[in-house]
Amino acid sequence: MAEKKNLANLEKNCVCKDIHFDGPIKLGKGNVIHPKAHLKSSGGPIYIGSYNIFEERVVIINERNDPLNIGDFNLFEVGTIIHNADIGSNCNFQPRAHAESDSKVQDNCIIGPKCLVPPKVELPQNTVLYGANKRRKHKPDVKMQQSLHLRHLTYLHEYLPKHNNCSLI
C-alpha cells in the first residue's frame, strides 16, 4: 500500500537540462537523469523503462539498427558505459561498469565497480560480477532492494530540482 502511494508521486521524469542526447529516445515514468549524462543513438531507438536512475557521466550508446531496451528499477551509477547492450530490470551497475557491444544483462544483476560484461555474452539472472572478472549467482532480496530504490527515487525527485536545472517531462 505504501509502495503504491510512493509510485503515484513519481509519475513524471526528472531530467536535468545539462545532458547530451541525440536520436530517438523513449522514456517511461518516474526516471531520474542526473546532469552530464549522455544518451546517444546513431542507429535504432532507445527504449528506457520506468523508475530508473541514471547518475552523472552515464553513457548509453546504440549503434545498431535494433532498438536498445532498458528495463525498470535499474540504478546506473557514475561513469557507467552501455554500448549496444540490452538490460533487464532491477539491475545495479556500480561506478565505471562497462557493458560491451551485443551483450545482454538479465534481471537482478549486480555489476561491480570497473567490471566488464564481455561482448556477445548473456548474463543470466541474479548474477554478481565482482573483482577481476569473477562471477557468481546470488539470491536477491527483491523487496528490500525495491524499497531502497524507491526511497532513493523519492529523495532525488525532491532534492535534485533544488540544486540543478531540471525539467519534468
Place this chain on the structure above:
Amino acid sequence: MEHLNKNNNKNNIPFPYVYYQCTCQVVSKIRRDIFFSTNQFPLKEPVESEINSTTISHFPPTHFNHYRLKSIYNLYFCPSCCEIHCPDCVKNDFLCFYCPNCLFDVPQASVVSEQNRCIRNCFECPVCFNVLTVVSQKDVLPTSASTSSITDEQNSYYLACNVCQWKSLEIDLSFDKSTGLYLQLQKKESVLPHEVEFQNLRNYYDKCLRSNSNMNSINTKRLSALFGNSSSLLISPSIISHIPDLKTKLILAKRENNQKSDEYNKTNDNQDSTILMEDELEMIRLKNLENMEELTSLEQKLNQPEDQPKFLSHLRIHRIPLRVKLQTKCNKCEKILIKQEIQKMKKPSNIRFAIKCFARDYIPNIFIQQLIPNKPLYKDMPVQVLLKFVNPLSQEIQVSLTTLPNKQNENENKSKPKIDTDIKKSAPKSPMSPIFGRRTSSLMASPKARKRGPSLKISTAPIIPTKIKEEQYKKSEGVSSCNVTVLAKNFKIPAYDPLKEFENETEPTEQKQVGIFEKKKNSVSIVVEVRPTGNVNDRVEFPILVTYSFVNDQKEVDNETPISPNYAELSHGVQKFVSFWTVIGIGKIVEENIDNNKDNKNKENKNKKK
C-alpha cells in the same frame, strides 16, 4: 631457443630505464667464482668484508632483468657500511601486529593465543576474502506489516559481503547479538565432526599426559596452545612431537603389523566404512551437478584446511588474519634502515618513519634527460644520451665513471681513464678510478685497498672474473653490445642546498668541462655517445660503473672502527667511497626504412617545385 627468449621477455625492463645493481649480486658472483675455483663454498662474511670499489668494478651486471637490477626507489643504503642494499639482502623483524580492518594493534601475547587472527568482530568472506559487515535482519523489511513475526528472541543478525553479495544465511548462520560474534560462532562450530574428533583426541591425550610421570620434560607453553579448537593444531605441528604417547604408539603400530592394537583397529574400521559412505554420496552429488558454480575453488579450499569442502554451502567463515609491520636492518652491521614511528600507543594507522635510509637520499640519482637525436635507434648510428646526475647529499661529491671496453678497441687499448688533477685538489691519492681492461690482479692496481681490508683466507685471488665470463656476456641473445664513450669521466656535483631551491639560475662564469652538457644547482648533465652494434630488434642496454666520494667533516668516533675498506682518513675529515654499476636502457634497434627516405625526398622535391 625461441621459447627461451619468450620467457625472458617477461622479465625485461621496459624502456627507457636507469636501474642499479645491488652489492649482493657482486657477493653472490664472487662466492660462485670461489666455489668453481676451489670447490669450497665460502661464507658470506669474509667475502662481504672484502668488497670495495675495485672488486665491484670487476663484476658488471650480465643479465638485465628485474631480478638482478632494481630501480633506485626500491633500494636502501646503509650509511655506516656505505653500501647499497636491496629488499633481498636485508633483514626484517616484526614490529607490530594489527588487523587490517579495525586497525587494532594486537599485543604479541594475544597473537599466539588467537592463532594470528583478529580478536574483535572482523570476519573474512569465504568466497572473495573481503571484510564482512554485520547486517540486522530487521532492517531488511522496513515497511511491511509482518515485522511482528520477528521478535527480539529470534536470530536477527547475519554477515554480508559487499563485494560478492555473499550472505551468511547461505550457510544458515545467524547471530543473536551483534557483538561477541566469535564466541557465538565457536559454540556452533563445536558440534562439527572434525571439532568433535579433535576434542576427543585432546581429552584422551590429556589423560595420558597427566598419568605420565615425566611432566617436567614437556614444554608447558606448547601444551597451553592445545587448549583451543582444531585450528590451533595447524599453527604448530611440532606439538604432536611433544606428546610422548603418540610417537610411541605410531612406532608400535608400524612395527607390529600383524598384532594391531585394539584402539587403532576399531577406529580404522569405523573410519573406513564411514569414509566409503561419504564418498559415494559425494560422487552422486557431483554427478548430478548442473553447473560448476556450486563448487569451491582451490583458494577457498585452502583457506579452510581442516575439512576442505567441495561445495560452497560447506564453507565456513574465519576471522581476518593479522598483518605485520616490519623494520628492516642491514645484514652486515645490524643498523636499522627503516623503522616506523612508534608513539606511545603504537597506532597502526601511523605512516610516518622514525628512521628511513632510502638509496635516493644518498646515491646520485641518474636520469635520462634527452636523446639527441630523438629518433628510433638504427644500427651503427651514433646517438647522444644526456644523463643527469642529481646529488641528494648536503656535501659536494666527486663522481667518476667507467664503461665496459668497446668491441673494436678491446685488443688495441688498455683504456685507462685519465684523472683530472685540477679538479681533485681536495682529495689526495685515492684508488677511485679502477683500471679496467687490464687482466691483472686487482691487488697490484690498488695497494691501499689491499692493506685496509682483512684478507681472504682462501689462497687464490678469485676477485677477478675469468676470461670465459667475458665471452658469455657478449653472446647473450637479444642484447646488443654497444660502443659507449663517456667524454666527461670525472666531475664534481655541488651539494644540495634546500635554501636555494627556488632561486633563479645564475650564469656560470667558469669554463665548461669537456663532455658536460649543463650544470645546475645540484645536478650535472653529461653527454654519453652510444653506437649500437647489434642486429635489428636487439635491446640497447649498457652498464656504467659509477664511483663517487664525499667528505664528512666530522671525524669518526674512535670507537667505531670502519667496517668496510672504503674509507680514507684525511686531515679534516673522512672521505668515503661508494661504487655501483648502473644499467641504462634506451630502446630497441629498429630497421632502417629506405622507403621513408624516398618519401621524404619526394616531399622535398614537391616543396621545391612550389
